[in-house]
Amino acid sequence: MVKVLVDVFGGDHSPEEILKGCKLALDANSDLCLILAGDEDVIGPKITEYGIDSNRIEILDAKEVISNDESPTEAIRRKKDSTIVKGFEALRQREDIAGFVSAGSTGAVLTGAFLKLGRTPGVSRPALCPMLPTVTGGIVGIVDCGANVDTKPENLVHFALMGNAYMKSVFGVENPRVALLSVGVEDHKGNELTKTTFHMLKDMPQINFVGNMEARDLLSGEYDLVVCDGFAGNVLLKSTEGAVMSFMKMMKENIMSHTSSKIGAMFMKKTFKELKNTLDFNKKGGSVLLGCKKIVVKCHGASKAFSIKCGIEQVVEAERNNVCGIIADAVAEANDAE
């Protein structure tokens, strides 16, 4: 049995879509139990309304919500009765809870995880790791994509170790091809941060380091994991997302301006639907925060039920594969070897 805590009041479509996602996850995973963090008075009646089995849930009453506009650090300190603060406190205190899923404020989730839950011993900085689809039908992870905007080479080395352990244990990638995001593929290309990191990664026997990667090759299928500081990783993730959205928008507008294209588009419905499905990065769960004492999944603010269901299943998968333990071992081993 796996127990997952869910922030019912995080995200644009909370609480409805979050609760619907919980129902989907419970229906699909018979050994799953959920702890729903949020206002009991609101959640209570909805449990019955959505047909959620009350024997498989627990409500963690939390009346406050942290919004995107608040300073994360202040909000975590001040809003003691918020879903995020109470959620992380329960996560730290209770051994039976495997992880936490939230579509709430990214800053608050990260700050909450750092301050209330705590890092895995030995990890210098936890990091966010989203997965993207590649043109060859596989996936590629980006670590870090925004948890750390000012980093040192040692941090990037830990990102690589954690991402590597995650790809191996959860996705069964035997020998993940780990690349370093840079401005060119040549060994000498990069800024001060990546140049030092390059040499550190090159010397690590634990990592199948394949060298520098240019941003344009992210989705090529040639890499399993891309290591970068959180600022560059955020730019990489969001510009990839944005370019795809912009392209679709341009295509839609262009189609409407040509009669022949309008006809063509009708025949291409299947392709458009499948592409949209493949490239909707936020539909299949969230970014996993690696390097905290338990698994935290940050879903996109716009997440709907299906995405929340996937986020919950990400915690289940990570728990089943003992990701936290494997990461702790990998980092400890590397730290000892230094």
Place this chain on the structure above:
Amino acid sequence: MVKVLVDVFGGDHSPEEILKGCKLALDANSDLCLILAGDEDVIGPKITEYGIDSNRIEILDAKEVISNDESPTEAIRRKKDSTIVKGFEALRQREDIAGFVSAGSTGAVLTGAFLKLGRTPGVSRPALCPMLPTVTGGIVGIVDCGANVDTKPENLVHFALMGNAYMKSVFGVENPRVALLSVGVEDHKGNELTKTTFHMLKDMPQINFVGNMEARDLLSGEYDLVVCDGFAGNVLLKSTEGAVMSFMKMMKENIMSHTSSKIGAMFMKKTFKELKNTLDFNKKGGSVLLGCKKIVVKCHGASKAFSIKCGIEQVVEAERNNVCGIIADAVAEANDAE
């Protein structure tokens, strides 16, 4: 009359496509003259072959070529007879030459420009500024996209001033909306570099600073110029390019797997062609290097004739609009105001 120097031996398709591009540019611009840098023995016969008017060109004999695999600094020092070294030396010495176009090694072009041509007085760091198409049919500039991978806030302020002057003078954008690339739109979001830069840009009366921009909104049409360090800018540019290419590849493969989509695609030829044309960032010239004593245009290594023609015309436009002078004034004024 405008005189432009062209590196005939830079790029994957040199010298043929470069010379064809020169011919296109000469045909389209009656008051243009070109100086062709490269091996005279090779260029000479081709001039006649391609029907280039020998009265409107001059050959700058240079027997060596700097490749992408060489260390730029070493190559610039060692290869005295290369198109890039000889080209930049001529550019510095001769008042009659307006600018330089090359599709050769980016590192060598930048190093050559810094060491042989020199910066505009007052400019802390020259910066590369490519233009991308937006979904609203306009353009957006990125400054810097790779000339400076380790920067200080003062450098980013100069990038903003130079890009602003460029957008105004060459593209006639009256009051360019200048944004700072960051990990969120909120004022407090960013890393140490962007947080300091944010406050500096906010206080500049010369700049219509509209705040932070997230990478996903690059092509939205809401911004005219995006300011960033060269590492992040390079990631922004290349991941946007890469995502569009990956999307097109995925679409092509998906179309081939459905009969109805194959039929639909035939009707959509016009749309595909127009989109490809709009989104081929490298087809319409190159990235302009702002902040050197003369205009330098770095075309993509894969440039064909049309792109070279556009690159030459970028120099012509910049010269006609006195970009170098306007940049020098803008930077001097801002430096004085400090």
